Structures are given as structure tokens and as C-alpha cells.
Amino acid sequence: MSEPFVHPYIPNTAPEVKAEMLAAVAAASASEFYADVPADLRLHRPLNVPAPLPAEQDLARHVRGILAQNRTTEERLSFLGAGTYNHYVPAVVDEVIRRSEFLTAYAGEPYEDHGRFQALFEYQSLMAELLAMDVVNVPTYDGYQAAATGLSMAGRLTGRGRVLVVSDVLPEKDSKVRDYVRAALEIEVVPTVDGTADVAALRERLGDDVAAVWVETPSFTGAVETRLREISDAAHAVGAVVVVGTDPIGYGVLTPPALHGADIVTGDIQSLGLHQWFGGAHAGFIAVHDDPRFVMEMPSRLFGLESTDVPGEYGFGDVAYDRTSFAHREDGKEWVGTAAALWGIAAGVHLSLMGPQGMAELGELLLARTRYAQRELSAIPGVALGDGALHLREFTVRFSSASAPDLVAALRADGIEPGVVVDDSTLLVCVTETTSAADIDRLAAAIAAALNTREEQAA
Amino acid sequence: MSEPFVHPYIPNTAPEVKAEMLAAVAAASASEFYADVPADLRLHRPLNVPAPLPAEQDLARHVRGILAQNRTTEERLSFLGAGTYNHYVPAVVDEVIRRSEFLTAYAGEPYEDHGRFQALFEYQSLMAELLAMDVVNVPTYDGYQAAATGLSMAGRLTGRGRVLVVSDVLPEKDSKVRDYVRAALEIEVVPTVDGTADVAALRERLGDDVAAVWVETPSFTGAVETRLREISDAAHAVGAVVVVGTDPIGYGVLTPPALHGADIVTGDIQSLGLHQWFGGAHAGFIAVHDDPRFVMEMPSRLFGLESTDVPGEYGFGDVAYDRTSFAHREDGKEWVGTAAALWGIAAGVHLSLMGPQGMAELGELLLARTRYAQRELSAIPGVALGDGALHLREFTVRFSSASAPDLVAALRADGIEPGVVVDDSTLLVCVTETTSAADIDRLAAAIAAALNTREEQAA
Amino acid sequence: WDEPIVFELSTPGERGILIPSVEPSVREAVGDVVAALPEGMRRPAPPALPEIAQMRVLKHYLRLSQENLGSDLNVDIGQGTCTIKYSPKINDQLIEVPQLRALHPAQDPADTQGALEMLWRLERLMAEISGMDAVSLASPGGSAGIWTNIAMIRAYHASRGEGEQRDEVITTIFSHPSNAAAAKVAGYKVITIHPDTDGYPDLGALKAALSERTAAIMVTNPEDTGIYNPAIQEWVEAAHAVGALASYDQANAAGILGITRARDAGFDVCQFNLHKTFSAPHGSGGPGAAANAVSAALEPFLPGPRVERVDGRFVVREAGDLSIGHVAPAHGVILHVVRAYAWIMALGAEGMLAASQIAVLNNNYLLQRVLEIPGASAPYATGRRRIEQVRYSWQELFEQTGITSEEIGIRMADYGFHYWTSHHPYVVPQPFTLEPTECYSKAEIDEYVSALAQVAREARETPELVRTAPHNQTVHHTHHDDLDDPERWAITWRAYRRKYFGETPADFSAPADLAGAAA
């Protein structure tokens, strides 16, 4: 690096052309361009960062060396969920989203980026079929943000300030939502009974100051809300909006919330074609009916079909752009920015591959394996199910005499991640299509063995 | 699978459409189409193959499980070469050749496959610069085939039947070449002296019945032939063709064979942008001067630049297609078939990235590390260099008292693959840009330790 | 390609992918779980997703991809403010490994040391680059990072009992709109400062707006005009003088890495966009990622979870009581964390400085070339150098020809170039914003300018050609008026079929009659 600094990422570090360009703009050196940066704000030393690895092979060896410390869920038997799920991702999904044309596109217009507009319109449309609603947004950051925005929309729509939450909410999600809506909404908890909503208690607390009833289904514990219709009717009776937070994975077999009266359905699409990525690949959807009162409250971009000069040809464009912060800054609806479009394309490809039968079969498989795991685990002495609700993919178990963290530690030594610790005696267990019956049997045997060992040590 | 068999790879297994198509061609079932296959040739049972894994996730788990048994050269410190080399492959190379458009293309015409024709024309052109010759073919299978065809061309050109080989040839390559040319050529060995050609002995054996002198540089042992000009002059004096087998990796700093009189330069491009792939990703090149006598003897396709209806526009097409077996079956030159085009594109991308400076620096690095490894290893008591020639990337060492296979076994226990066993006392050691000075030091220390242990045990 | 909408490719019975069957042992143990669902919970009919065999699905999306211009394909100078850099392919290769893809955030930290080390390393690099004390990589986008900034500022004032009192945020009109919008969501009244006649942020106007009600100033610098605020330190000091915090939107940092740092100008908090300044790809509009960097005083307010290094090992800690909590799942967008780390390590201090300097050289070269085109101008700060981008104007050309900047953009696409027409705010008339970054060669910049000059010439000589563009794209001129009319907009295929063809899907349900809601 003692010679003139030339880097493959920066073409005009080539000395001749750099000199030519400086001459063209009559500058002696690049520092001239910083005339507006006061001298005392200039950093008069090199940044104190490690020596670089400009040769690609050295860089690759360095980064791979760091990442090689990780042990994957392919090397461990994992029953971890709690918002990030180990679903199988079809190869075609990965193939499509790693295409340079999608991966490195950004803010092109509907002409030269027709494909991106169509792919995202199709994502919206496929999700709409799964959710049985007519409007779905271009993805926002994640399901946390989607719920927070869904509640904010309800607040703006109703002009009211109370939210009643009737489900158990993932704590991290609850943290995000509360801080996000803090300026406009107060969230009150209506405690669940046996895993799902206490509809009677909800009815008592509803009033015409309630902006929204917030339902999570499946909930933090994987419980499916089976009384959504009653909740919706009660909420609508006082003019409150029903906001649902969900995971769309089950709607090949389960009735989607819209058919039980939900007004705003939000959730995360990580389950639909995205790898776990250490929890770093999420995207949120917000679905509503095709009602301008609702649509005009959505902050995200909405891609719509439109006609062109050629009869029968489909063009695409932004629906109701005037809602957005791009158009109106603080007078827009919340804000719109770079969020998670690529993951929307992934989910679209995933749903195109799965089709109705795939989603139905997957839903059934998840229900069956969840039930199976519940049976196997609760058959172990000292282990009981956390509640009696219908569960999809996740459920909790309680240990009558063991500590959940201790149990996790014991099973990790066997290469098993048995679940996420909820509290000292409760574990949140997750099964997907990647956890086979044999895997579940292995978990049950390992838990039984660990509890036995514990008993013996205690005896 | 008890229901109608429907598979994602076979759209028309969908029952309705299948029935519709059968009806359209007035067939009761697919078996009607096999009227010409005699009943006693029919297999009246299912093929006896394992139960299938139609769910992609099951297939992936199965195959990954088998491959997970492998331990890679990233997990072992490898000094293995002998025809397959561990050179660094830039990410851009992999990105380009995994593009669906290149990966799944085949035999399109120059119009709709303009990009493929241009990419391969550019490959030819980039190789031509490296080799300083004006004609390079679309790749053949591998360097073995390239050498075999190069010699066959010489046989056809001269109408003669003797080949004198003056270098040490990789045994597997020698096996292939001898069987390939058997019908037309007899190969005689002129034994090497100190690793390279015995020019005096060659001169004695040359005569006007010699079709070709075959030179390998670097040779099987990595020795660079430094007397090629003398060899060429001697061969040309009797009308014999000089056929060189080489690896182009060093020609950023080394003089290419054409400048020393070689007529047909052949070799393998695995070093130029292809991973090791268990020895399964090779491609061969054949380069000649722009002399129709030579060009018309080449069996492979040759893509050429041509003009189009639009002035200044470049089109592409097949040069002298009439040479080929496509055109003339057994009257063509050998044959042309699906060979290794994708690897040609890879090498083209690689050379485009490397540029003159990259190839020069790489050549220097390889020369320096080879020399360094020679010094380090030969400094160990009981270890000597196999010869005194100039070496590039590979060289042999001889053990005065240890067995090479035993030494390999001892080092493998330390996670080191020290080289390929040539004979009981000789090891072929390979270094590349991926084997750092520290790696070489580690090898030297491990060999020294193993020899010491051996001595001690013997004592 | 004239590729249909995916629903039009459906053939009954085709399958794109198969799902493992329920194991017999499971079936036997649990019975028919679908039939056993409680009343009303079983979906009446399957969702009307298309049925398409695998190859056709692949082909569909590959064709759509080809109808798209990624920055890998074109000369992406026209997406000003977006900082379209080269996203090195090696960085994509580095993340596409099971060691990241198949990693769950709740795994034993002993099994995720590599990921945690990456987070820790990039935090340290970002602290040095910004001059700040602590960094969080949790925010999943640039605007999300701006939200994290204001959420921390709100928590800071609340922790000091000034939450009620400080209800105003001040920004500038050429700062990214998300600064204003996020402040609004956080409950603040937004005050926007317009530039002085030279186009520089107006310090006098700021001082007039500041008061004990000010919670923060939130500014981008250089602004989207490419103009660096030479009085930035005075801005920060003025804010501090009334007890407000100073928040720095570093979305436009691509020209100043290693030149000047946020903390050195006194800022309390800032955010960088990993998908712009640090080369992570834009993904058709996300995922993005931000690095939020703060002074020691604000560190307790950073979102959680936090990664710490203890005895050479990396541990995960929940954030403390003052923290704003979680802003996204887990640790943020790890893919971009690794990519940004790899980009920085490939360049080092000298390389980042060179990247900035060349980005600025490219921009000033481009400025000179664009100004040679008759009808183009660069409002504000006339004759002065710019940093990494310039907001130009076609006002003169428009006055002479009636051709708008948007029409020129559409025509540019016929030449295979992007040209982004969103130039919030619309203060500059007939705007266009170009940002060449350090990643384009002189030849490519010249190529872009030539096309621009050509279209400007066409605007004068053959304006109809420009007005009726595109002529060379997948689709033709579209009718945008469909999109703003609730009766005609079609946000999904099912809505389109229902509104235009009267096909009401079986699972259609009408919006609730929120009688009381309007009240």
C-alpha cells in the first residue's frame, strides 16, 4: 500500500484518471472540495481502525474465521421460536432474492423497475389471498412495527387513546409497541385465561374511549385465539378497531382473522421463506379491507395495478402517494423509508411455490406436530402443559420441580436447544416442519432423562 | 404418494391437464406411445431404487447429511496439487457463472444467445493475451484432452506417427493421452535430466518421422522448462510440431511458450477461477497461431467476431464450422460435444478481474512462495529437493530415511495434507496464494517433528 | 418478456413444492387435527393462491428480475440521496453461510460467538468513525435509526423530568423527511428551518426557533443539496445552550468518512445507514440497517439487547431501565452488519478516506459536466464546491420546452439509466438529484451525462418523443390517475378482479361499520 492507493471498489483511484478529473475541475487535490468543513472539525489523523485486508482472499479468510465460531441449528437440534422460526426455505426463494437485479435495486420508477413493482404487487396479492383481505402493504420492518403501526392507525381513525390487549404478547414486541405508540396511546392489559382472551373481562372494560382491541394469535405462547368473532363484535359495538398481530403460517387450514371480524391484521413474514438469520431477517405486513378510511392511514407504500397506453397491458405505481412522509414530511402518516421489500419478494415466491395445497398441508403438519409434541412432553412426569388452548407451532410446558434454565443447560450439553425460557419453571417449545417426530421423541427422551438425573441427584 | 402422482418438476402430472392432453391425442394412457418397444423388452416392475424424497426439505437433509462427512481443505492445511489446485476464486467469478442465464443455457444461436457467444469470445481473447497466441478454442474437457488433441493435430498436420515427450508427465494425464492417440501415434519418452528436458538426447532422437515434441511446463513435478527455444528450433528443423502442455497461472511473469517457438499450446484452466471440486471442474484450452493449417485441425468450436447489418456492431458466430463432427461426423476433426464452456466463462471473468498487474503479482507470489517452501523444507535434515530446476507452485522433496506414505499418515493426524506421494521416498508439495508463509512454516515444523519422532523411535 | 400476473399462471393440480407428510406415528397419536379444530376455526375453503409447477414459478420471477435495473446492472447515478454504491459480491458470499443463515438469537451464546463478535467489532468501528462512545446496530433501517434517535432523546428528557416541557423538534427543509416525520410520531411539534439565500442552513432562523421547549435539533449534513453546513458546530452549540440535544442524520456521510466526525462537532447522537454509506445492498427497498452512535450521556438509553465483551468472550445483556427497550427483533439486521464490517475491513482508514475523496471528486466533476448542459442548473451556493451530491434543476429547460423533470427521467430509462424523481421536499423547481458515489468510473459518469445531454436536446428538438416516453421499456406510459381514486385503485389482484370484473371472492368480508369510530 505504499504505492498510490488503488482499490478495486473505487475505479477513479487509478492515478491517471484521478489526475485528469482533478484537472478537469481545476482542483489541486480532493481536499479543496471540503472548503465548507471548518478546519477545527477536520480529523487531522487517520481513523484508528485495524489494518485493512484489501486482498479479497485475506478478507474472506478473516471474516469466515470469525463466523466459524458459530454452531448452527443444523448442528444442534433446535426447538427455539419466540418470534424467529426455523422453517424450510425452498431453494427457488433464495435463488430469486439473490439475483443482482432484485438485491441491488432500490428506488427505480415503474418503467425501468417494472419487475420489482410487479413482484411486490404480487406479494401483496398473495398475502391478501392468505389473509382474505383486499389491501396489503409493501413490507414494513417487522411484525413489531406492523402491530405498532396498526394500533397507531386505529388511534388516528378513532381519535381515541385507549388500547386493550387481550393476548399474551412476546415481551420484546410489547417493548417496541409500547414505546412506539406512547405519545398517542395507552395500552391496558386484559389478562388471558388459560392462554387466550378473557372475553368477559374485555367486555367490561370496553367503552367508547377505546381505540382498539389488540389480539395476538398465535400468541406469545403459541395459543390460537378461538373467540375472535366475539371479541370483534364486542369491539365494533363500541366503535373500536380490532387489530390482530399474527403469523400467517397457519392460514392454509385456519380461518384468517378477517373472517372473524378483524379490521387491521398485522404480522411478520419471517416464516414465509426467510431463514432464521440470527433474528435479523424480518418483515411486517399490515392488511386492511379496501376501505379508504383505513387505506389512507397506512404509512407504507402500496403498489397498485393500473392501465397503460396499450390496452390490456398492466402497469404499476404508487397508490395514494399523498399519504406518505415522502410527500408531506411530518404531515404524512408516520413515515416511509427503506424497510424490507426484498423479504416481501421472498414471501411472494414462497407462496407461489406453496399454493393452496402446500399451505394446507403445512398447516396440518404444524398442528399435528404441535399436538404430538404437547402429548409427548406432557406425558413426562413433572412436566405439564402451560394451558389448555389450541396451539400452533409453539406451546409452553411447566416443570413442577425443575428449573427451566437448568434444564436448558443440561440439554445443551446434549446438543439440544429445548426452547426459550419464559420464567424459572416455564419453557416455550417450538416445532416446525423441520422438527420431525423422531426429533420430538429425542427431545422428550432427553427431558425425561434430565429430570430423572435431577431427581436422582436430589434423592 | 398414494394419491395421483403429482410432482413439482413435472407440471403435466396434474391430473386434469394430463387427462386433457391424452384426450387431445386420442390415447387411453401413456403406454400407447411405446407401441414400438417390444413387450419382452419392457420392464414390468418398478425400478429397484430407494424410496424417494419428494419433499425438498427431506432431500436436502439427506444429501447434506452424506456430504457432511467430508472435511474440506479449509479445515485441513493442504499442500495437494498434482493437477487440481487450491487457488482463490474471486466472488465475482462464482456470481457470474451461477447466473441462470449462463448456467442453464446450451446451444442457442448467436442472436438470442449473443451474451454467451461474446463471453466465450472474450475468454478466447483473454487467454490469447496471456498466451501470446492468436487463436484459442472454446474449452474442451480438460488439460488431458487438450494435450491429446494437440498431439493428434500434430499427427494429422505432419502425417507422421512418432511423438517424443521430453518432460515428466502427470501419470493420469499420460494414461489418458496414450490411450487417446494410440491409433495414430506412438509416444516415446526422452527421460528428463534434473527435472527438465535432455535437449541433447532429444536432438539425437529427432528425425523426419517425428510428428511432435511434447513438452510439459510446469511439468508433473512443477519444473519450468527453460530451454524451450532450443527444443523448438530442433523440432522445427525436422518439421516436427512443438506441442506444449502447461498451466497458464504463471504467465503474468513468465515468458509464454509461443515466444519460445511452441506451435500448439495446451493446458488446463482450473487454476483460473475454478474451485477444486474434488478434481471435477477442469477445462482444457488449445492455442495456436492464426494459421489455417493449424486452425483447420482443431475439433472444438471457435467463436469469431463478425460484422452485422449495423455498421460498427459486433456479431458472433462459429468459425470454420465445417471442421467439426457436427458437420461431418467421422470426417470431421475428432469430435465436438458438450465440454466445459461454463468454465471458460469463469476463466474469462477471472482474467478480467486480475488484469495484467494481478497476473504479474500472482506469478511473483507463487514463484516466491515456491522458492521459500523449497528452502524451508530442504533445510530439514533428511529432506532434499528432488531436482535443481526452476519450479512454479510445485516441487518434489526426497526423504533420505523416511517413507513418504508414513510421513503423510503422520501429518494427516495433525490436520495437514503435506503433498501427493510420488514414490516411497518422494513427495510432491504444492503451494499457492492460499498457503501463506506461516502455513509453510507450519508444514516445515511438522515434517521436522515427524522425522525426529521417527529417528527417536528408530534409535 | 410479457410476463403475466402470477395468478394467471395457475393450472389446477400443479405443485410448486411438496411438504413432508405427517408421520404415521404422529397421525396415530393425534388423529385428524384439522377435523378436530374448534367450530369456525377451520378455514372454509383453501386460500386462492395460484397452483404452479416449480420451474414456471422460477421462470416467472427470473423474468421479473430481468425487468428490473439493479445497481449491479446500470450506472446508478440518478438515485441521488440514495448513495448507490457497489455492494461487493464477496460480502454476499460471506453472509450466505449456515453459520449466519441457520442461527437463532436464543441459542446458547457459546454457539453464537461469531455473530456476537461481529456486532461488537462493528460497534467499535462505528464508534471510531463517528467519534461517539457507544453504538447500537439494532435499528432495521435508516428511518428506523432516526426513530431510535428521537426515542432516545425523548427518554433522555423524560429521565430528567423535562419530557412535558420539551415538546418541539427543529429540523431543516433539506434534511431527510423522516427526521420530521419520526419526531411527529414521537409526539413532537416539528419546526422546519429553510435555507438562507445562499442555500446554507440559516443559523439566525435556528436561534430564533430554539427555546426551552426544544427537545432536539435533527439535521442532515451535508444536506440533500450536497451543501455542508459550515456553521454546524454553532448549530449544535446553540441547541445545547437551551438544553436541547443535537441529533445528526448521517445518511449523507459518504463524502465525509475520515474527514470530519459527528462527535467532534458536538453532536449527542447520530445514525449511519449501513445500506448506503457502508455498501450493503438496497434489496429493492430493504432490508436496511442503521448504526446509532451516541455520547456517553446517552448510552443508557440505547435499545437492547446489548453485546459486551467480558474476558475475551461475548455476552448478551438486556438493556437497563433507562433504555428505550427493543426497537426490532433480536440484534438487528446481521446480514448488513457483516457486510458493512467486511466493507470497512476491505478499505481501512486510507480506503474510507479515499472513498470519500473520490466520491466528492466524482460529484464535482459531474457537477461541472451537468452545468454544461443548456437548461440545467444547480441552485444555491453558486460556484462553490459540493460534497457528495447535488440537487439540480431543469427549471430553465422546462420554461423553454414545457418538458418536466419527471418526463426527462422517464426518457432516461429508455437509455438504460435510472433517474429518481422523488425529491422531497419539492422546493427546488423541476428537480433532479445526482450522486455518483466513489463507485463509478469517469467513463461511466461521462456516459450518464451524455445521455442526459441527449435527452435535454430531444426536449428542445423532438419534445413529443420525450413526452410520450417510455418507448423502450417493458411497459408503456401508465395512467397514474387510477391510483388515487379509491373506486379504481387496485392494491391486490383480488381487489382488481372484484372492482373491474365483479368477481367477489368466496372469502370476501366487508369492512366493519365502525359506527362510533368517526366520532
Added chain:
Amino acid sequence: WDEPIVFELSTPGERGILIPSVEPSVREAVGDVVAALPEGMRRPAPPALPEIAQMRVLKHYLRLSQENLGSDLNVDIGQGTCTIKYSPKINDQLIEVPQLRALHPAQDPADTQGALEMLWRLERLMAEISGMDAVSLASPGGSAGIWTNIAMIRAYHASRGEGEQRDEVITTIFSHPSNAAAAKVAGYKVITIHPDTDGYPDLGALKAALSERTAAIMVTNPEDTGIYNPAIQEWVEAAHAVGALASYDQANAAGILGITRARDAGFDVCQFNLHKTFSAPHGSGGPGAAANAVSAALEPFLPGPRVERVDGRFVVREAGDLSIGHVAPAHGVILHVVRAYAWIMALGAEGMLAASQIAVLNNNYLLQRVLEIPGASAPYATGRRRIEQVRYSWQELFEQTGITSEEIGIRMADYGFHYWTSHHPYVVPQPFTLEPTECYSKAEIDEYVSALAQVAREARETPELVRTAPHNQTVHHTHHDDLDDPERWAITWRAYRRKYFGETPADFSAPADLAGAAA
């Protein structure tokens, strides 16, 4: 895109990638190795490769890729004889792992058990599919597999002392030309049998040609006409009767997997193309791979090295003395081995049978639709079913319009379809060969036929439009006469610059004057 030749993108000093520096410790130990090279060994001047920064190299090749139609993108029915199947993306994912990419064939077999097991498993599957006893996967292409067949046959006869005596090989005109060409390279005189008037291989002609001089018959079946030789067993028996071997080119096996097997008809040796019948992608023309399957009698002649299973572990053995030796490096094209294995395992027996049956259904459906187009015909075996492909003729259309099959093919490209014009041998007049495989839906087949019918209509109504095609491609009509004239052909950029612009490169050297060579 109007993408230049890569050399035209060069800018002095740009770098596409950097190489690690020589370590100081190495430099100190060995000095300047380049300066120390022997006289004449140091290259006088660096090779004239282009100098291009990384992003521009990437962009160049991505643009070229977009100017190409892979089978993932189009309806690839027009490449008859090529068996363009869907290459499942999962199979590409499965091979793209360090466990294959970073594996060296000389590693400790304990470290390569996974690769060896793959080879062994696919060999066993291929043995069952062919009915043969032993299999080699070493041949790196379809024609290479044909070569391996004839090399084994030659070694077999030589081992029996009949090498000199048997100097003839018999093939049919509709067998792939590589059968004839490879036999010629092996030293054989080639006898070609033409079909009878119905288009079936002529058994009488075969019998007349067979003698004690015959080393082998080498035939494709079904032939490239899609006609299955119903007397194939009689052919084999007739060959055996004179002591000749029977070699089966299974390049066209896509319609008969699980239907009929080579060994059951008595063949001694056959080869399958993994890149056609077993779905491995064609890679723009390779790599390919063949599976050579043989009877027990020929097993000793298979190429080496061989993989064997011993006590549940896999070991590598050099082949014995009778073996033809090595036909390629290492174990063959492992990438295609894994892909073919995965394809077979995804389908199983029922799936392979379904693949064959649907391929044949698709073909006969296509046949019916094509024959509805005025001017198209299917010579031979009129009214009978075909297996997996058909060689058609535009002779009637040509006679009526003067438009050739080649011109129709070029015009088809304007509609986004492939249409391969190489129909070796040119026996059928104005030929075109279509092979739909099992991978295309009825809708796609209909789409293809519609385009074909449209072009045929254009040939009658607007022949000039067809004759001057392409109108819709990256390039325009090219001048093929440049390519057959040694004075004008330009096989490389340097030759082009030299011949057309007189730029002789510094490192140009003239061909040797092989004075004696012509003699």
C-alpha cells in the same frame, strides 16, 4: 445493452481484485524471484489484459448474461436432441457447499467419504436403471462417454487378440455423430446404416454390413427422429453373432426410464448423459458428464479410479491392467454426480417413470399440434407415435415460400424462443427438431406452437419480415461469410485488431515454418 468487448472497458491503473503481497519474511529469504529468473524466462511485457475495476467487470458479465436465454428463462422446446429439462435449484444449492467445492481428490479418503459415497450411490442407481453390472462416472461429457465406450470395446478386443482383425464400427445415420467420430478417432472404419423407407433402422442393411471385422455397433435409440427401433434386440443379437459388441448411446433415454433397459435388450455397454436425462444444467455448453454402464464382461475395462465399498467405508482403487486407464482428472464431474443423484432421489421409481411418460405425452401432443401448422411435416413413420422428440421438416413451406428452416429459427428468437438449427445429419430437408421433455406445461407447449404457427404465417404473408430477422435482439443480422475465410476470421480480439486495424501486438510471433510438415 450495447455492451462493448471487455478490452474496450480498460482504463490504465484500474484493478479488479488485489492479490496478497509477498510476506516480508519470504521476500527476505528468497529475494527478488522475478529478477532472478533465468535469461529469457521473464516475460518481456505484461500480457495485454484489460484493467477494469471490480464493479464494472461484474456489470459487464451480468449484462452479457442478460443477453442470453437460459432454460430457466425461456420455453426451451426448440433445442431438440438436447433434452433441456428443469435443473432443480435445490440441486445447485446442494453442490454449492465447501464440502464439495473445497475438496481435493488426493485427500485422505477418510476426509472424502461423503464424495465417495455419492459416487458409489449413483453408480448403483445407474446400474439398476440400465440393468448393467458396473458403472463409471468418470467421463466428463456425453461424447466423452461415447469415447469411453469405444475405448473399452477396443481394449476388450485387444485383450482377446482380435484388435487387428476387428477394424470396423457400424452406426446409424440418426445416431449422434459422436458415435461415428469417436470410432474414427479410435482407429475404426465407420459404416453408417440408413433407415428403411419407414424411417426405422434397417436390420437387413445391418446384417449385410456385419462381419468378423466388426468391432461393435454403436447406436442411439430412440434415434434423433424420436423413433424407437423395434428390432433393437435383433440388432444386438446380430452383432453378437459375429463376435461384435453392442454399444448403446442413451443420450435419448429421457422417454424410456423405467420402461426398458439397455441390458435387457442385450447391450454390452451404454452411456447416459447426466446433463440431459438426469437434469444437470447444460452450463452454456458444458461441463457435462456421462455414466458408462457395462456388463460384467466389460467391467475390467472401465476407466479408473474405482470406488468400492468395504465394510461400510468407501475406498479408492486404481483400475486393473485391463482398464483403459484414466479418461479425465480424478473421479469425473462430481457436481453433476450430486445433481443427478438428487434428481433421482427426488423422483424415485414412480417419478422417473412419470417423467418418461409425461415427456412422451408432451411430445406426442406437440407432434399433433405442429402437424396442424400448414407447411410442417414429420417425415418417417407417418401416423405412428414417437418417443420423446420428433425431427420435423419445413420442406413444404420452403417450397411454397422460399423461407428456410434457419430463417424461421432466427425469427422465432424475436418471440423469445430458442430454436436450434444444428440437425446433424442434414438428411431431413429443412429440418427442425423439437423435444418438449416432461418439464413444460401444456400452456407452455401451446405458447411455443402458437409462435411457430405465427412465424409460418409470416413466411407466407410477410416473408421479408422473416428473411430480415432478427428485429428484436441484441444484435442484428450477422455476416457469416466473415467466419469461413482465414483472411477475415477473427477468433480473438488481438487477431481482430491485427487483421482489421493492423495493430500487431508486441508479443506477436509468427507461426513456425514447418517446412517438412506438409510432406
